[in-house]
Amino acid sequence: MSGYIQEDLSPEELAHRARLASSIAGSVRDLIDATVRTEVDEADIDEARRLIEAATAILRKDQLPGPFGIRFNTDGTKRSWGNAVLGRRNPIAPPVVLHHEPDVSWTEVELGAAYEGPAGLVHGGVLALILDQLLGSTAEYQQVPGMTGTLTVRYRKATPLGRIRGEARVDRVDGVKTFVTGTISVDGKVTAEAEGIFILPKWARGDKSDVLRRSVGEG
Ligand SMILES: CCCCCCCCCC(=O)SCCNC(=O)CCNC(=O)[C@H](O)C(C)(C)COP(=O)(O)OP(=O)(O)OC[C@H]1O[C@@H](n2cnc3c(N)ncnc32)[C@H](O)[C@@H]1OP(=O)(O)O
Secondary structure (H helix, E strand, O other): OOOEEEEOOOHHHHHHHHHHHHHHHHHHHHHHHHHHHOOOOHHHHHHHHHHHHHHHHHHOOOOOOOOOOEEEEOOOOEEOOOOOOOOOOOOOOOOOOOEEOOOOEEEEEEEOHHHEOOOOEEOHHHHHHHHHHHHHHHHHHOOOOOEEEEEEEEEOOOOEOEEEEEEEEEEEEEOOEEEEEEEEEEOOEEEEEEEEEEEOOHHHOHHHHHHHHOOOOEO
16 A cells, blocks of 8 residues: 555654654644634735745745655654644644553544634534544554544534543454544533444555554654
8 A cells, every 4th residue: 555655764853853844834723723813904914825825835845746644664653744633744633642541542632713613613524533533543552453434423512612632442343343432522521422443454454454553653
């Protein structure tokens, strides 16, 4: 499967690239929030556009030919920096930072104006996006990875924009299928529940599954 890339970067080089990725993506996330919420006049919009287009031209001077992919390093680490949920290099990603404990994986993340659906509330699709990744990464961490086959979300209460907590656990494994459950909560109250069925795809079965089991990706 293409898009899985093997690299051999020193710890110093990895740390340097991580700093660069986080700094540029953080600036663009701030820009996204500023864009959603700006009330400036047309002259300021025109000036901001000029500066943004200049910044885009600088970044376009040297680009990957396609997406970032998933990169393995010789030290055993794995980077998913382009990932839409975790990607430290992706300004669309909140980014979600996952914490894995023996029985539970969790995250706490601030969702601002860019993630709005109903007024003042988190978009249901954004919650499904976060749950998909959280549940999928939980399966991966427990060494039973897979692609999302089915994700079922029950929205129990509205989720206000702001700080949310996600938690997930592997419920059971049946052959190539891993069943994972999870929740989103705010101030200790569950607002959404999910179950995901993650399936180790045919192309990754047998020896090839090692590449998916080796480590859990860092965003
Ligand atoms: C790989 C590690 C990734 C870790 C990151 C996770 C977080 C990211 C999550 C994602 O965004 S993944 C992207 C969204 N998902 C996809 O694009 C998946 C697209 N679908 C596929 O690639 C295949 O349809 C799939 C891998 C899900 C299943 O195809 P297979 O050909 O490998 O399945 P197969 O026909 O061998 O069936 C295996 C078992 O799964 C069952 N099954 C198949 N598709 C299913 C489905 N969609 N939902 C539930 N069960 C399903 C099937 O009935 C069978 O059950 P039994 O073993 O009990 O007989």
